[in-house]
Amino acid sequence: MNSIELFAGCGGLALGIERAGFHNKLLIEIDKNATETLKSNFKHTQIINEDITKIDPSTLEIDSEISLISGGAPCQSFSYAGLRKGIEDARGTLFYDFARFIKFFRPKTFLFENVKGLINHDNGKTLATIINIFSELDYKVEWQLLKAVNYEVAQKRERIFIVGIRNDIYHSLGKYEFPAPIDKYLTLKDVLINVPNSPGAKYPESKKKVLDLVPPGGYWRDLPDDIAKEYMGKSYYLGGGKTGMARRISWDEPSLTLTTSPAQKQTERCHPDETRPFTTREYARIQSFPDNFKFEDYYSHVNDTLEKIYANRNINNLKDFNKSIIDPTKMIFDSFTNNFDKKELIKAEISRQVDKSITNNIGYFHQNFFKYIDGFEVPKAGFDVENHALSIFGEMKNKHNTMNSASSQKTYMKLQQKILKDSNATCYLIEVIAKKSQDINWKCKVDGENFNHDKIRRISIDKFYELTTGDEHAYKKICEWLPIVIFSLNKEKSLNDTSEIILEELKEIDKNFIDSVYKLSYPTYSGFDNLDIKLQQHLPNDI
Structure with a gap:
């Protein structure tokens, strides 16, 4: 079974799809650094470092039937949402390009992944437009919000997964069923065992002194009030729990959703014992990447x-x-x-x-x-x-x-x-x-x-x-x-x-x-x- 992935990033989803039995025929990614990582880990796959809006699928050298197209375009509002013009409703967004590839290759199935916010984005109009476009392209669509912790990943990460089955396949095989959640949660102490050495960021000394005061599993509310006010600034007086600020993860819990920067003030992810962010390999382990996956x-x-x-x-x-x-x-x-x-x-x-x-x-x-x-x-x-x-x-x-x-x-x-x-x-x-x-x-x-x-x-x-x-x-x-x-x-x-x-x-x-x-x-x-x-x-x- 052959697959194509769009917006491939560094290849996490592509790796999972490969392990599920698919052969990645093509990966497309605009970021040059991420592309270098793809090249290091998918040596027998065609990899294109290009803006997807500039790629005409008819010019690609794909000589095999495509069973799956996967990817996750950034969440964007559609100017034509609700007008039911089919794929044209999405023109001007990156989802339009995902849909273009579906229309051209007509894979047996597709997997579209996105942030939880897509569900209520633009009062639900964005999701409704996406489902309508996929339906117009002759696919039966199912979607569900999945939590990574329910599937042996030590991370509290939620994503919407939209699965489309081409109608002729759907009529033969029936409805797609999402995998059932697994009861046991993995925690940091389950996945951060004998982690290979790798670099990691350091906190400035002033920040380190503050986070030294936070216990495992704690956050800004565990700080003395005067220190919390000084550290948080105006955020101290804003509403909401602000539970990501001055946050130290506990060994006995999964990590919060990892962000691209390991030391952002609003989304702190401090190591349970040592006052530092997680290292590159700790990040990878938490996200279930194998230790032999190379990050360029x-x-x-x-x-x-x-x-x-x-x-x-x-x-x-x-x-x-x-x-x-x-x-x-x-x-x-x-x-x-x-x-x-x-x-x-x-x-x-x-x-x-x-x-x-x-x-x-x-x-x-x-x-x-x-x-x-x-x-x-x-x-x-x-x-x-x-x-x-x-x-x-x-x-x-x-x-x-x-x-x-x-x-x-x-x-x-x-x-x-x-x-x-x-x-x-x-x-x-x-x-x-x-x-x-x-x-x-x-x-x-x-x-x-x-x-x-x-x-x-x-x-x-x-x-x-x-x-x-x-x-x-x-x-x-x-x-x-x-x-x-x-x-x-x-x-x-x-x-x-x-x-x-x-x-x-x-x-x-x-x-x-x-x-x-x-x-x-x-x-x-x-x-x-x-x-x-x-x-x-x-x-x-x-x-």
């Missing part, structure tokens, strides 16, 4: 960078050692600073190679971080970072002093060419380690002539993050999080000493160390098969 975020980005660094640290033999072809001349000079100690020479060369690899990977780390900022992309060719909507194009450099004159000229001319072709573009040389925080015209000398342009900028990375996110301290926050994330990943690994192994393999080339290094690097160079180093008698031992 800062955590994953740091983890990927670490894995690449560790992979490149594995210099275990002579083949690894000479992978990029060592520079024997440099090693000869290095020998004077290492007292001709062969083992120390090998270690120094390994350390240099590892450091170079780390530098390269850190450069990619900074560059690829922009994949997680809305509107930005890191193309395989072109500029290092691009935002076509804002007409921003950037080239990144790790250090301000790593560019020689030729490199500077080449980069400047690349930015200049973009400006000439696109008058709306602003181009940036982005410096991770700059002399100072700045966003200035880049003044560059090209073939002896000075050039500068208002739209060719030289910018430090903190200012570029401020420009792209609107947050003055965005880069500071990233830097504060980095050691926490690395520590949580528990990636403390030492570099094995393989110098003895490499020395033994060099001896197989030539018992003389210097000869072996030259022959290793220059095996096809003329005359190097018969070296005759005149100073050999002046060198100690067998150097």
